[in-house]
Amino acid sequence: MTYDFDTANDRRGTASTKWDRYESRYHLTDVIPLWVADMDFNCLPEVSQAIIKRAEHGIFGYTDVVDEVYQTIIDWELKHHQNNIEKAEIVMTTGVVYAIYSLVELLVKPQEKVIVQTPVYPPFFNTPKSLERTVVYNPLLYDGSTWTMNFEDLDEQLSKDPSIRMMILCNPHNPVGRCWKYEELEKLCEICRKYHVWLVSDEIHGDLILKPHQLHSIYTMPKRYHDNLILLGSPTKTFNLAGLKISYAVIKNPKLKEALAVQAKASGLSSINIFGLEALNAAYRYGDKWLEECLDYIDHNFDYTITYLQKHLPKAVCNKPEATYMAWVDLRAMMLPADICEQLKQKGHVELQGGAGFGAGFEEWQRINLACPRATLEKGLKRMCDTLNEIKQ
Ligand SMILES: Cc1ncc(COP(=O)(O)O)c(C=O)c1O
Structure with a gap:
């Protein structure tokens, strides 16, 4: 690997749409955001x-x-x-x-x-x-x-x-x-x-x-x-x-x-x-080489996510996509409450993108953004699974 996709660069305090809304809106300081479609990777140095x-x-x-x-x-x-x-x-x-x-x-x-x-x-x-x-x-x-x-x-x-x-x-x-x-x-x-x-x-x-x-x-x-x-x-x-x-x-x-x-x-x-x-x-x-390595990294993040969900949230259905860095997860079998996005955020300190926004009938789906360092993803998925399992106990 020529490029480093593992090191998390702190984006808080940069007016980031993804990272910087929790303190002012929810008085939360440590939410892992896996929602809006931008990456937590440094862009290529030439840019x-x-x-x-x-x-x-x-x-x-x-x-x-x-x-x-x-x-x-x-x-x-x-x-x-x-x-x-x-x-x-x-x-x-x-x-x-x-x-x-x-x-x-x-x-x-x-x-x-x-x-x-x-x-x-x-x-x-x-x-x-x-x-x-x-x-x-x-x-x-x-x-x-x-x-x-x-x-x-x-x-x-x-x-x-x-x-x-x-x-x-x-x-x-x-x-x-x-x-x-x-x-x-x-x-x-x-x-x-x-x-x-x-x-x-x-x-x-x-x-x-x-x-x-x-x-x-x-x-x-x-x-x-x-x-x-x-x-x-x-x-x-x-x-x-x-x-x-x-x-x-x-x-x-x-x-x-x-x-x-x-x-x-x-x-x-x-x-x-x-x-x-x-x-x-x-x-x-x-950017050719950066992109090739970035896609490899994302591919591994998909494998990690699918294996993790199979083990810790067996009722969730997550198929590997053919493109994008988004996992589209079917949680219908879990029969979760309607306010699940809020609960994930407030209790679990992780934010996913609720399916409701993508059209009628997708309220029980969640989109997870996997374009982040593996350590961020591991933390975010753990929080997601722990919170959902706790709610369903
Ligand atoms: C399909 C699609 N089109 C457009 C956009 C946003 O494009 P722009 O930021 O150039 O308006 C997004 C962002 O997630 C997207 O997923």
Whole structure:
């Protein structure tokens, strides 16, 4: 190992969303947070060095994206996702959620609808709802070990309701951890094309693929689908840069690309942060080895978690995902009380992400973020299992 993923760097006192809310809100000082999707690993040194070098310049005015950065994105997308993209197809964005917001505003009229596949990252439905667009659901199917898309239901809903104008896809899927197969995505593209539905593929977790799986990015689908597709990419999950607000949209339909570029300029969506640009450039240029080792570390954390839960919480069902650093744990067999998240936090001093936020019907699930040093994970899992076992005694 070249990089150290074992050493815990104390994040308390850094205004961290994940770590810094317990004292002020709950008067608790030692909660292990295994919820929101950021990593407790130090990012790769070249990223910090690039930011420091830029900071030393001392002038931080408005910033344009230079060709070198576009080329870095183009090279990364080709090398890691087999995507052939061009500069003219890229719109830089200050966050994937903000890009989703803008796309919904641009492409879905107030009386029209967006469709999403629950359980899913909450802004997929909360963001369109905040714009007063109706959200409809095409829940994933679960057979006890694997999650799949319900194509029949999707086809039926789109055929009956032409006001559904956009589908937001999580590729790979947070929280269920599916790395969608080529055939699954092709089928999805076919259905969306048949009903003239925009397909937005959020690929923010697209580099976090566990062996032996492989991402099928949306633009590796046949060309006949490209006019309907929008890819949202970012280095922020991959390299733990979420506070730097940097991401990009790739749009091969030139009219649509232009429309988003105009909207992004008007709303400030494309007004990029200097340090975000430096971080993206350094991470995509020098991050291959860091990412490979990080994924190995996360893979071992999954093995550790599954073995630990089997031993200490046998009624919990936790299958190894194909992608992301999230374990999606089925606790239905434990029949836990509705306030379990609060109890875990207040009694157990550990915070997981309750399933209720990912869509109706997932109240008895928990998502656990495994992108942390093993020692933090061991402590967090012990607290989780001890607390749940105590409640069930
Ligand atoms: C699927 C998905 N999309 C988007 C985001 C957030 O993206 P951003 O921070 O760029 O808005 C997350 C964060 O967890 C996510 O899981």
